Amino acid sequence: xxTNEKFHAGRIESGATAVVDLSESYCSASVSTVESDTHNxxxxxxxxKARHIQMIALGGTIGTGLFMAxxxxxxxxxxxxxxxxYAIIGILIFCxxxxxxxxxxxxxxxxxxxxxxxxxxxxxxxxxxxxIYWVNWSVGVAVELTxxxxxxxxxxxxxxxxxxxxxxxxLLVAINVFSVKGYGEIEYWISFVKxxxxxxxxxxxxxxxxxxxxxxxxxxxxxxxxxGAFPYGFLGVFNVLLTAAFSFNGVEIVGIxxxxxxxxxxxVPAAVKQVFFRIVLFYFLSILIIxxxxxxxxxxxxxxxxxxxxxxxxxxxxxxxxxxxxxLMNAIILITMIxxxxxxxxxxxxxxxxxxxxxxxPKFFKRINRWGIPVYAVxxxxxIGCLAFLTSLxxxxxxFNWLTALPSxxxxxxxxxxxITHLRFRKGLKAQGKSLTSLPYVAPFxxxxxIFVIVLGTIVIFGQGYQTFIPPIQAKNCVSSYLSxxxxxxxxxxxxxxxxxxxxxxxxxxxxxGTLSVDVLKVKEGDSLYEEDYAxxxxxxxxxxxIASLLA
Numbered sequence: 001x002x003t004n005e006k007f008h009a010g011r012i013e014s015g016a017t018a019v020v021d022l023s024e025s026y027c028s029a030s031v032s033t034v035e036s037d038t039h040n041x042x043x044x045x046x047x048x049k050a051r052h053i054q055m056i057a058l059g060g061t062i063g064t065g066l067f068m069a070x071x072x073x074x075x076x077x078x079x080x081x082x083x084x085x086y087a088i089i090g091i092l093i094f095c096x097x098x099x100x101x102x103x104x105x106x107x108x109x110x111x112x113x114x115x116x117x118x119x120x121x122x123x124x125x126x127x128x129x130x131x132i133y134w135v136n137w138s139v140g141v142a143v144e145l146t147x148x149x150x151x152x153x154x155x156x157x158x159x160x161x162x163x164x165x166x167x168x169x170x171l172l173v174a175i176n177v178f179s180v181k182g183y184g185e186i187e188y189w190i191s192f193v194k195x196x197x198x199x200x201x202x203x204x205x206x207x208x209x210x211x212x213x214x215x216x217x218x219x220x221x222x223x224x225x226x227x228g229a230f231p232y233g234f235l236g237v238f239n240v241l242l243t244a245a246f247s248f249n250g251v252e253i254v255g256i257x258x259x260x261x262x263x264x265x266x267x268v269p270a271a272v273k274q275v276f277f278r279i280v281l282f283y284f285l286s287i288l289i290i291x292x293x294x295x296x297x298x299x300x301x302x303x304x305x306x307x308x309x310x311x312x313x314x315x316x317x318x319x320x321x322x323x324x325x326x327x328l329m330n331a332i333i334l335i336t337m338i339x340x341x342x343x344x345x346x347x348x349x350x351x352x353x354x355x356x357x358x359x360x361x362p363k364f365f366k367r368i369n370r371w372g373i374p375v376y377a378v379x380x381x382x383x384i385g386c387l388a389f390l391t392s393l394x395x396x397x398x399x400f401n402w403l404t405a406l407p408s409x410x411x412x413x414x415x416x417x418x419x420i421t422h423l424r425f426r427k428g429l430k431a432q433g434k435s436l437t438s439l440p441y442v443a444p445f446x447x448x449x450x451i452f453v454i455v456l457g458t459i460v461i462f463g464q465g466y467q468t469f470i471p472p473i474q475a476k477n478c479v480s481s482y483l484s485x486x487x488x489x490x491x492x493x494x495x496x497x498x499x500x501x502x503x504x505x506x507x508x509x510x511x512x513x514g515t516l517s518v519d520v521l522k523v524k525e526g527d528s529l530y531e532e533d534y535a536x537x538x539x540x541x542x543x544x545x546x547i548a549s550l551l552a
Contacts, residue, residue: 062191062194062195062198062282062336063194063247063250063336063337063339063340064147064333064336064337064340065243065246065247065248065249066198066247066282066283066286067311067313067329067332067333067336068304068306068311068312068313068333069243069246069247069304070082070247070286070287070290070304070312071290071294071300071301071302071304071311071312071315072243072301072302072304073085073086073240073243073244073247073287074287074290074291074294074296074301074312075296075297075298075301075302076232076236076239076240076243077230077232077236077237077239077240078227078228078229078230078231078232078236078296079222079223079229079288079291079292079296080223080228080229080230080291081229081230081231081232081236081237081240082240082244082287082291083229083284083287083288083291084230084237085237085238085240085241085243085244086240086244086247086283086284086287087284088237088241088244088456089241089244089245089247089248090244090248090279090280090283090284091452092415092452092453092456092457093248093251093275093279093415094275094276094279094449095419095445095449095450095452095453096251096252096415096418096419096453097251097252097254097272097275098272098443098444098445098449099418099419099421099422099443099446099449099450099453100112100113100252100254100255100272100418100422101254101255101268101269101271101272101441101443102422102425102439102441102442102443103116103255103421103422103425104254104255104264104268105264105265105268105269105439105440105441106439106440106441106515107511107513107514107515108261108264108268108514109354109514110350110353110354110357112255113129113130113133113252113255113414113417113418113421114126114127114129114130114133114351114354114355115354115358116418116421116425117129117417117420117421118358119504119509119510120421120424120425120428120504120509121420121421121424121503121504122501122503122504123495123499123501123504124492124495124496124499124501125417125492126358127355127358127360127491127492127495127499128488128491128492128495129413129414129417130351130354130355130358130360131355131360131491132410132413132484132487132488132491133347133348133351133410133414134348134351134352134355134381135487136348136410137343137344137345137347137348137351137381138344138348138381138384138385139384139385140340140341140344140348140385141169141172141341141344141345141348141381141382141384141385141389142384142385142386142387142389144168144337144338144340144341144344145165145168145169145341145385145386145389146165146389147337148164148165148168148334148337148338148341149161149162149164149165151330151333151334151337152164152334154309154326154330155327155330165389168338168341169382169385169386171338172338172341172342172345172382173345173378173379173382175342175345176342176345176346176349176373176378177369177371177373177375177378177379178371178373179371179372179373180346180372180373183342183343183346186339186342187339187342187343190335190336190338190339190342191339193332193335194332194336194339195282197313197332198281198282198286199281201286201289201313201316201317202281202285202286202289204316204317204320204322205289205290205292205293205316206289207320208293208316208319208320209289209292209293213319213320213321214321215319215320218292218293219292220292222291222292222293222294222295222296223291223292225295225296225297226297231296238463241460241464242409242460242464244283245409245411245412245460246411247283248283248411249411250340250343250411251275252411252414252415252418253343253347254268254271254272255268255418264440265440266440268440268441269440269441272441289316290312290313290316293315293316293319294312294315294316298315300315309326311329311333313325313329314326314329317329341385344381344385345378345381345382345385348377348381349373349374349377349378349380349381350374350377352365352374352377352380352381353365353366353368353374353377356377364376365377365380409460409461409464409484409485410484412457412460412461413457413461413484413485413488415453415457416453416454416457416458416461418453419449419450419451419453419454419457420450420454422443422446422450423447423450424504424506424509425509426446426447427506428504428506428507428509428511429511430506431506431507431509432506432507432509432511434511461485462485464481465478465481465482468480468481
């Protein structure tokens, strides 16, 4: 599995508590829900609007995993095998997001994943999850810096590639040290471009497949080649599961943004409900189109994960007669990598902030500037990313390869932990006699969704490296495949041995700290703090909202 494919994982966690005030200030160091002194010390700002959250949820995870590695998935599993694998992971993601959405809407705190694990399961689990996630995205920034340099070489070969990486790093720092709205706006428009690209790709692909674009009528011919739709059987499907998981990594960003959302009671449930449609529209249909148009035996599908000129999206556009397809996809993948780096800096800095708030990282990382940004956490993340990037320039690159292998299955570990945490969350609610009606959003299919995530996620985590045990066996490959799992075990056991924390009892779980009072978020008539004035909306927007409310 190549570096770019291995590294489009996730976003954030770790333990912090929150407070809210009416001036949109949010202080993660306090343990009460509304306090009088919140104006006296800076805190994270609730600057992410509903449109930011929804567009990030809609297109935030579309990246190189879909644009480039999807061809490798079809080549390894066949057209049918890839579809089944993406469908299975899609169901897993749907279950994860429903569980996360329930907790994040009720307790919208920074560093949500590890915070919930620490609060409802075990402090050692929260410690482990926070640090593995921070390492994941700190090194992830380095991977994106390397990728940007590679993409720019597609057009400009006379400039040293390091220059482009430095420019990209400076851009990421500038975006992330001034305002969370900067992150929100950048992600909004980049996600919008990615969504439009996938929609156009699906339309063009259908035209190519049916012959409407002027070429051959392909139909379902490529599903009936030698071996059929499942040429590699069960192992073909299993081999694609991890690739599919990497393609979906980052979907949990909605849980992270809840801590800086203006109205998480409303925006988080609305965002997680879009997950099902996103899975069907963007991932499932894209894989279907590629499988219909490009034979799974085409060698370019394997090369597409590292060469934009033969990525599956480029190949389909070229079949439609678009000679400029490679330039178009290179530009889109370039901004996708900048988006991934931007999200990496955002999410990992909030992770480090939350770790510092819980006493698991140095205290100076709690420093928040007047724009509501954890500035030292941002700078530390960029510095680590820069150091990791430098390891790819000198020596054999072995250090860089090991660094990227470290968090290779971090996304799956996060998803399994979210499911475990949600089971404990519900157990605590029941033990304390709290009704589900008190929650802003209730996850469906409980507990079956969580059990499905835990079982399937565990199988993929421990089974993904099975090929390294097939002769000839190389010890470094075996260790590399399970390095992230071993790192998690070391973090968890080390914290458990040193701190000796006890598991959280359901009867002692805290369901008050960091929750947002409905009265605080209630919008007065004519107040546009959280919602636009309905009467002032244009007619088309009022009709859209009516239709959306009926479908919700």
